[in-house]
Amino acid sequence: MFDPGQVIVGLEIGTHKICVAVGEAGPKGELTILGIGQCTSRGVRKGEITDTQKAAEDIRTALAEAEQQANVEIQEVYLGITGNHITCEDSKGVHPIASYDRTITAEDMADAVGNAKQFNCAAGNEVIDSVRQDYCVDDMTGVENPIGLVGSVLTASVHVIRGRTARIETARRVVQSMQVSVAKPVFNGLASALAVLTPEQKRQGVLLIDLGAGATEYAFFYGGMLRHSGVLPVGGDHVSNDLACGLRISIDQAEQLKREIGSAVYDAAAVRGQYYEVPGETGLEPRQISLENFQRIMSMRLEETLELISRDLARAETFGLAQAGVVLCGGGARTRDIEKLVYRIFSMDVVKAHTHAVSGPADVLANPEFATAIGLVRYGAMRLQTRARSRFGIRATLQSLFGR
Amino acid sequence: MNPDASSPFADGAPSNSPTEAQTQGPAAGFLVIGVGHSGGAIAERIAASGMSGAEVVAVDTDLTSLRLLGGVKSVAFGAKSARGGGCGNDLAMGATAAYEDEGVWKQRFAGVRLVCVITGVGGGVGGGAGPVIARLAREAGALVLGIAVLPFDYEGSLRRSNAATGLDALRSGADAVICVPNQGVAAMLDDKTPLIEMFTAANDLVAQSVVSIWRLLHRPALNPVSFADLERLLRGRHAASVFAAVEVRGATRAREALERLQKHPFLQAGHMLVEADAALVAVAGGNDLRFDEVQGIQNQFQRLCEHAQLMTGAAVDPELEGRLVVTVIATRGGTVSLPATAPTAAASASTGASATAAAAATVSAEPVSDRLAFEEGGEPESIATGTGTRIGPMFVPPAPNFNEGQKRELAQRQIKNSMRRKKAIQTLFKFDVVSVSRFAQTEPVKRNGENLDEPTYARRGIALN
Numbered sequence: 001m002f003d004p005g006q007v008i009v010g011l012e013i014g015t016h017k018i019c020v021a022v023g024e025a026g027p028k029g030e031l032t033i034l035g036i037g038q039c040t041s042r043g044v045r046k047g048e049i050t051d052t053q054k055a056a057e058d059i060r061t062a063l064a065e066a067e068q069q070a071n072v073e074i075q076e077v078y079l080g081i082t083g084n085h086i087t088c089e090d091s092k093g094v095h096p097i098a099s100y101d102r103t104i105t106a107e108d109m110a111d112a113v114g115n116a117k118q119f120n121c122a123a124g125n126e127v128i129d130s131v132r133q134d135y136c137v138d139d140m141t142g143v144e145n146p147i148g149l150v151g152s153v154l155t156a157s158v159h160v161i162r163g164r165t166a167r168i169e170t171a172r173r174v175v176q177s178m179q180v181s182v183a184k185p186v187f188n189g190l191a192s193a194l195a196v197l198t199p200e201q202k203r204q205g206v207l208l209i210d211l212g213a214g215a216t217e218y219a220f221f222y223g224g225m226l227r228h229s230g231v232l233p234v235g236g237d238h239v240s241n242d243l244a245c246g247l248r249i250s251i252d253q254a255e256q257l258k259r260e261i262g263s264a265v266y267d268a269a270a271v272r273g274q275y276y277e278v279p280g281e282t283g284l285e286p287r288q289i290s291l292e293n294f295q296r297i298m299s300m301r302l303e304e305t306l307e308l309i310s311r312d313l314a315r316a317e318t319f320g321l322a323q324a325g326v327v328l329c330g331g332g333a334r335t336r337d338i339e340k341l342v343y344r345i346f347s348m349d350v351v352k353a354h355t356h357a358v359s360g361p362a363d364v365l366a367n368p369e370f371a372t373a374i375g376l377v378r379y380g381a382m383r384l385q386t387r388a389r390s391r392f393g394i395r396a397t398l399q400s401l402f403g404r
Numbered sequence: 405m406n407p408d409a410s411s412p413f414a415d416g417a418p419s420n421s422p423t424e425a426q427t428q429g430p431a432a433g434f435l436v437i438g439v440g441h442s443g444g445a446i447a448e449r450i451a452a453s454g455m456s457g458a459e460v461v462a463v464d465t466d467l468t469s470l471r472l473l474g475g476v477k478s479v480a481f482g483a484k485s486a487r488g489g490g491c492g493n494d495l496a497m498g499a500t501a502a503y504e505d506e507g508v509w510k511q512r513f514a515g516v517r518l519v520c521v522i523t524g525v526g527g528g529v530g531g532g533a534g535p536v537i538a539r540l541a542r543e544a545g546a547l548v549l550g551i552a553v554l555p556f557d558y559e560g561s562l563r564r565s566n567a568a569t570g571l572d573a574l575r576s577g578a579d580a581v582i583c584v585p586n587q588g589v590a591a592m593l594d595d596k597t598p599l600i601e602m603f604t605a606a607n608d609l610v611a612q613s614v615v616s617i618w619r620l621l622h623r624p625a626l627n628p629v630s631f632a633d634l635e636r637l638l639r640g641r642h643a644a645s646v647f648a649a650v651e652v653r654g655a656t657r658a659r660e661a662l663e664r665l666q667k668h669p670f671l672q673a674g675h676m677l678v679e680a681d682a683a684l685v686a687v688a689g690g691n692d693l694r695f696d697e698v699q700g701i702q703n704q705f706q707r708l709c710e711h712a713q714l715m716t717g718a719a720v721d722p723e724l725e726g727r728l729v730v731t732v733i734a735t736r737g738g739t740v741s742l743p744a745t746a747p748t749a750a751a752s753a754s755t756g757a758s759a760t761a762a763a764a765a766t767v768s769a770e771p772v773s774d775r776l777a778f779e780e781g782g783e784p785e786s787i788a789t790g791t792g793t794r795i796g797p798m799f800v801p802p803a804p805n806f807n808e809g810q811k812r813e814l815a816q817r818q819i820k821n822s823m824r825r826k827k828a829i830q831t832l833f834k835f836d837v838v839s840v841s842r843f844a845q846t847e848p849v850k851r852n853g854e855n856l857d858e859p860t861y862a863r864r865g866i867a868l869n
Binding site for chain 2: 046048050074084232233234237238240241242243245246252290293296297300301302303308
């Protein structure tokens with residue numbers, strides 16, 4: 001039987017392309033990607049919508065393509081959010097254990113987490129996602145499940161991802177304008193991580209970097225928990241813009257050259273004195289551009305971006321312990337020699353992402369660009385699962401109370 | 405020797421006794437030279453703080469700016485090339501002006517043990533003449549500590565690029581260079597601070613640090629810090645050396661000193677300490693300096709600089725009654741490894757009385773302890789110190805043996821180089837205007853004061869040939 005509730009759709013409004021992934025969650029939680037719809041994005045800069053009309057047109061095209069491919073009608077989407085307004089930080093919530101016997105219950109846990117979410121939240125911001133890290137009972141740290149422990153103060157450590165309410169609302173309204181509701185906004189970095197990281201990697205310690213066109217998101221996991229995440233609104237667009245400015249070519253040409261001959265590492269010996277012919281635009285003579293300058297500009301930008309990330313990650317205490325290395329996804333992961341550059345900056349093994357534990361067309365799953373959209377579907381599937389479980393839980397509780 | 409009226413250490417400002425500097429030998433072998441406008445201002449602050457035993461001089465080509473300085477010996481140079489004016493941000497002109505009076509400089513530096521050249525490397529005199537003076541001092545046999553004050557960010561790209569060039573020159577001229585970023589001071593103070601206070605605060609910070617280093621070396625100490633220690637710490641690590649000093653009073657002064665050091669702009673909010681691979685921490689106080697204060701501070705630094713080879717020092721100076729001065733020099737990224745010969749904590753410091761007695765004994769024996777005494781006729785390289793002989797500098801350019809004509813030619817070449825650099829800056833400046841075009845309509849991405857929407861190469865000042 002076809003159950004419309006089990007079709008989950010992820011929508012990523014990216015800077016370079018808008019991507020819709022349609023997935024189906026099976027009864028045991030297995031996920032199948034039914035279709036992908038995509039469209040070049042025009043109204044988005046640095047991960048945020050700047051032109052709602054153009055964005056709406058493009059989203060409509062992408063949704064239509066996905067509907068056609070998956071043969072479903074899309075009613076609800078999980079919306080990926082990114083941009084400069086996102087802040088990711090660890091927050092602590094304290095909850096005193098007031099009960100007579102001082103035993104910690106599930107309610108105490110929920111209260112502590114709730115306090116952590118609200119702590120230090122600036123006006124005009126809202127919590128997009130919050131991920132529990134661990135608990136601290138009195139002075140005992142690193143407790144994963146405190147239920148049943150005895151103590152007087154429970155402190156929950158939560159990684160909270162917040163965003164500007166107005167900007168999330170903008171994206172939401174654009175989507176709603178085409179009669180599609182938004183189930184929940186999700187931080188892109190988290191979604192990508194869900195798609196490409198395995199539980200084993202998360203245990204050992206892994207850093208995911210999503211090199212998008214408008215923004216670069218990153219998420220660091222250790223001990224199975226999200227320890228640090230963030231977004232740097234600098235991406236492939238900046239590389240193209242730098243190239244266009246430095247070499248005096250058009251942005252489109254820069255974009256094309258970046259894909260054709262771009263490299264993340266500046267190899268001075270290999271390119272010294274070499275030139276590359278760029279066809280002239282609008283009837284102008286073809287031009288010679290210096291490959292040396294080309295590579296220098298490009299590698300410098302990528303290096304700076306990664307260094308800023310590495311500096312930010314230094315705040316995560318456990319970063320030095322990561323063993324599973326760095327996983328790259330997003331369009332930037334296709335850059336030649338990007339692994340070398342990442343290795344140089346992070347001194348960790350580098351792999352390109354492959355979407356795991358999802359079935360679907362192989363070419364879709366192997367594409368690093370689709371990681372976020374697929375991750376959004378996976379997020380939705382996990383959310384539905386937890387909901388089903390908790391509903392079951394309440395029913396069980398009620399039965400245990402009154403059913404006897 | 406040039407008997408010209410505006411040669412070095414001849415009469416520059418009206419208030420000076422003209423012959424004093426020339427005739428009087430440098431008593432303690434320590435000479436502090438503030439070069440240029442900002443160097444002069446800092447020298448003025450140092451002189452005001454009463455640095456007994458060291459000679460403090462402000463030198464400049466600009467007579468007007470020298471006349472504004474009070475309370476410090478001021479000397480003009482480069483009368484031929486600068487004609488009593490400034491150098492107008494022209495490094496080559498500053499260098500030529502300094503070379504003009506070479507003989508006099510050299511004579512002046514003869515017999516000086518340590519020369520501290522303080523210079524604002526963004527300006528023409530500071531960035532041009534400062535490195536030359538440092539080089540001349542080193543050629544004369546002195547050990548040269550360069551203190552380069554980097555301009556505020558708002559001072560513009562010319563000064564910024566001048567500072568980069570001047571700093572490089574100073575590095576090759578001096579034995580060790582410490583950078584002092586003025587922008588760091590701005591970060592420490594409120595933005596609404598009056599400009600004059602901002603500059604005073606910046607100058608004071610440098611002055612305080614220089615004085616504290618001077619005291620560190622010359623004060624009879626319980627845990628002594630010798631010049632060899634300092635030198636070993638700094639040599640070859642120019643770019644990555646920072647220093648900071650704080651002076652605190654009151655009952656909770658030890659804790660307050662630590663807090664202030666952790667927020668100190670030069671230590672980059674404590675980052676420098678964490679990343680340092682070698683550090684020197686010296687505590688000085690009056691007779692009331694307590695053991696727990698010294699121990700607390702040093703222990704805290706052991707924790708903060710856990711990756712660093714930490715050298716410690718403690719000294720008692722009756723003048724500092726009621727005050728506590730903590731000086732920190734931290735370096736990173738160097739290749740020189742320190743032998744683990746840091747002075748161990750003096751057991752005698754466990755009781756205040758014996759500590760004071762020990763200090764008093766040292767004072768009465770010799771006001772300047774003999775590890776600092778300059779051995780007459782000895783080569784600077786052969787000065788025996790408490791921990792060993794002086795290590796040779798990592799990079800010692802051979803002393804140029806030029807005649808007058810060649811020197812002029814060298815200066816000319818430097819002028820050409822600087823002209824070429826300036827052209828490159830101009831083109832970059834033009835790029836800057838168009839560079840954010842694609843992102844012009846969006847909220848700029850700011851990190852650490854940089855607009856990341858601008859191309860990286862433009863912000864880093866890379867010229868595309």
